[in-house]
Amino acid sequence: EAGVTQFPSHSVIEKGQTVTLRCDPISGHDNLYWYRRVMGKEIKFLLHFVKESKQDESGMPNNRFLAERTGGTYSTLKVQPAELEDSGVYFCASSPRATVDTQYFGPGTRLTVL
Amino acid sequence: DAKTTQPNSMESNEEEPVHLPCNHSTISGTDYIHWYRQLPSQGPEYVIHGLTSNVNNRMASLAIAEDRKSSTLILHRATLRDAAVYYCILSPLDSNYQLIWGAGTKLIIKP
Numbered sequence: 001e002a003g004v005t006q007f008p009s010h011s012v013i014e015k016g017q018t019v020t021l022r023c024d025p026i027s028g029h030d031n032l033y034w035y036r037r038v039m040g041k042e043i044k045f046l047l048h049f050v051k052e053s054k055q056d057e058s059g060m061p062n063n064r065f066l067a068e069r070t071g072g073t074y075s076t077l078k079v080q081p082a083e084l085e086d087s088g089v090y091f092c093a094s095s096p097r098a099t100v101d102t103q104y105f106g107p108g109t110r111l112t113v114l
Numbered sequence: 115d116a117k118t119t120q121p122n123s124m125e126s127n128e129e130e131p132v133h134l135p136c137n138h139s140t141i142s143g144t145d146y147i148h149w150y151r152q153l154p155s156q157g158p159e160y161v162i163h164g165l166t167s168n169v170n171n172r173m174a175s176l177a178i179a180e181d182r183k184s185s186t187l188i189l190h191r192a193t194l195r196d197a198a199v200y201y202c203i204l205s206p207l208d209s210n211y212q213l214i215w216g217a218g219t220k221l222i223i224k225p
């Protein structure tokens with residue numbers, strides 16, 4: 001069974017540019033989560049999808065971040081425009097149910113904003 | 115916000131047991147306790163979770179204090195492949211089991 005995949009693995013962009021991160025969850029997992037760790041800080045929750053609906057987006061830092069999950073399969077996280085403080089590692093995870101189920105994480109996308 | 119406190123790092127010898135402590139004095143009655151680990155250059159990986167009772171699985175054991183204000187992750191026989199950052203995480207019912215991460219403990223295994 002394929003695990004959670006994320007693309008790209010690393011992205012380097014200039015401040016003010018736009019970047020789109022992609023996450024492909026494990027097939028059949030309705031729940032998809034985005035997290036990030038910025039430099040020197042703890043991993044923080046960003047948002048949670050159940051199928052194509054946003055269940056909880058309380059962790060999204062501001063309106064420069066837009067997450068979508070059209071059709072309830074893969075998800076994208078767009079940052080527009082990117083700022084220096086957005087640099088960090090963005091993780092995606094998926095789980096079959098929105099309870100205390102194990103979350104399966106992807107390898108992460110390292111975003112560097114110059 | 116629910117919060118956990120862990121030592122920054124610990125060292126252990128290969129093939130010996132490892133006890134990783136975590137304090138969560140502000141835990142509420144419906145918060146689950148999770149442990150995930152992150153190996154170098156990988157995403158986090160589930161280890162174990164529990165609510166009140168001690169838990170065992172093929173990877174580890176989780177010992178939860180009676181007052182639930184602390185817990186200990188036990189690796190019964192550490193190998194070099196267990197070198198990772200271990201995160202103690204609370205998952206509150208009232209935030210739909212959102213994972214609230216601590217800073218983690220970097221476990222170093224000496225051969």
